Amino acid sequence: MEILRNLWDMTSFSQIGGNWSFLIMLAIACALLYLGIVKKYEPLLLIPIGFGVLLANFPGGGMDVLQADGDGYVMLSNGVTADIWDMPIHKIAHELGLMNFLYYMTIKTGLIPPIIFMGVGALTDFGPMLRNLRLSIFGAGAQFGIFAVLLCSLAIGFTPREAASMGIIGGADGPTAIFTTIKLAPHLLGPIAIAAYSYMALVPVIIPLVVRLLCTKKELMINMKEQDKIHPDTLQIKNIRVAKIMFPITVTVVVALLVPTAVSLIGMLMFGNLLKELGTLTGRLFQTASNGIMNTATIFLGLCVGATMTAKAFLNWQTIGIVVGGFLAFALSIAAGICMVKVFNLFAKKKVNPLVGATGLSAVPMASRVANEIATKYDPKNHVLNYCMASNISGVIGSAVAAGVLISFLQ
Secondary structure, three states, X not given: XXXXXXXXXXXXXXXXXXXXXXXXXXXXXXXXHHHHHXXXXXXXXHHHHHHHHHHHOOOOOOOOOOOOOOOOEEEOOOOOEEEXXXXXXXXXXXXXXXXXXXXXXXXXXXXXXXXXXXXXXHOOOOHHHHHOXXXXXXXXXXXXXXXXXXXXXXXXXXXXXXXXXXXXXXXXXXXXXXXXHHHHXXXXXXXXXXXXXXXXHOHHHHHHHHHHHHOOHHHHOOOHHHHHHHOOOOOOOOXXXXXXXXXXXXXXXXXXXXXXXXXXXXXXXXXXXXXXXXXXXXXXXXXXXXXXXXXXXXXXXXXXXXXXXXXXXXXXXXXXXHHHHHHHHXXXXXXXXXXXXXXXXXXXXXXXXXXXXXXXXXXXXXXHHHHHHHHHHHOOXXXXXXXXXXXXXXXXXXXXXXXXXXXXXXX
C-alpha cells in the first residue's frame, strides 16, 4: 500500500485536488498547436507557445513561470518569499526551475525582443516602401487602434500602464507588444503575448472580415499599376542600392533623436537590415542574424511566453478583457488604415486601393499576402503585393515608435 501511495503521489492526479482548470489550459494549448500545425498560422511562433502552455499546466512539472509581484518578490517552494532581482541566475535555475531561468534571463531582461527585431530587419526589404514612399503614411494611420483601445481601457478601470500594454496589441507586432509589456505591465505578459500572436496568426481571417464591412467592390478593384501609368510619379530614386543602405542609418539617427526609448527596437531592426543590404561585405553576420540567432530567440520566446500561461494567470476576467481589447485594437488598426485611404482618395487624382491601408499594421508579410489574395479574387490581374508591402513595412516602424512613445510617457 505504501508503494501504491508513493506511485499515486508521484502523478499529477494527486496534486489536482479537484481543481480541473488545467484541462481548460490544456484545451487552449491544443488549440494553439492546431492553429500552428494544421492551419499553418504562424507555426514558428504558435507551436512553441502552445507547447509552452502544455508544459506549464501539469501540476508538479515545475515548468510554469512564476511572475514576480510589483516589488519583485516571488514565492519559493519552501514558502519563503525572495526578491527575484537579488537572486543569481544559478539560484533561479535551482529554486524555480528551467523555465524560470530562461524567462528571467532572456525575456524579463528585455533581451529577446530586440534580438528578434534584428532578425526581422535582416529578413526585410525596404525597397517596396522606398519606391512608394507616399504609401508609407498609411502605416502610421493604422496605429490608431493602439491609442483608441488605450483610452477605452482607461475608461473601464485598467491602469495607464496596463491600458498601454493592451493597446499595443493593435500594432500587430509580437516582439513590440512583449517589449512594451515587460516595461509597463509585466504581470500581463502571458495573456498579452498570447493575444498578440494569436491575432497575428488570424490575420487571414480578420483582414477579410474588416475589408468586407468597409470596402466596396469598386474600391477593391482599383488597379495600382494602372494608376501608376495614368499618373506616373515625378520623384524617382535613381540609385536604389545607395538609398537602401542609407535608409537604416538615417532612420536610426532620426528615431534616436526624437524617441530615444524606441531605439532598442528600431536600432536593432535597422542594424539587421543594414547587414542585409551590405551584401557580401557582412554576409556571414547577415546569415547568423537571420538564421541561427533569430531561430534560437524565437524558440526561447515562444516556450517562455507559453509557460507564463498558467490557469491562475489566464483564467480571470482581466485576461478576458485583454483578449477582447486586443481584438478591438487589431480590428480598429485595420479599419483606420482603410478609412485613411478613403479620405485620401477623396482629394487625390491617383487613387489608392483600400487594401493598402488595411496592411498598415505590422504583420509582415502575411497581411500583404492576404490583401493581394483579396484583390486578385476581384481581378486576377490586380496584384497589389508590392504596394501593400510599402505600408506594411512602415507599420513595423510605426508600431515600434508608438511603443517608444508609450514607454517614455508611462514608465
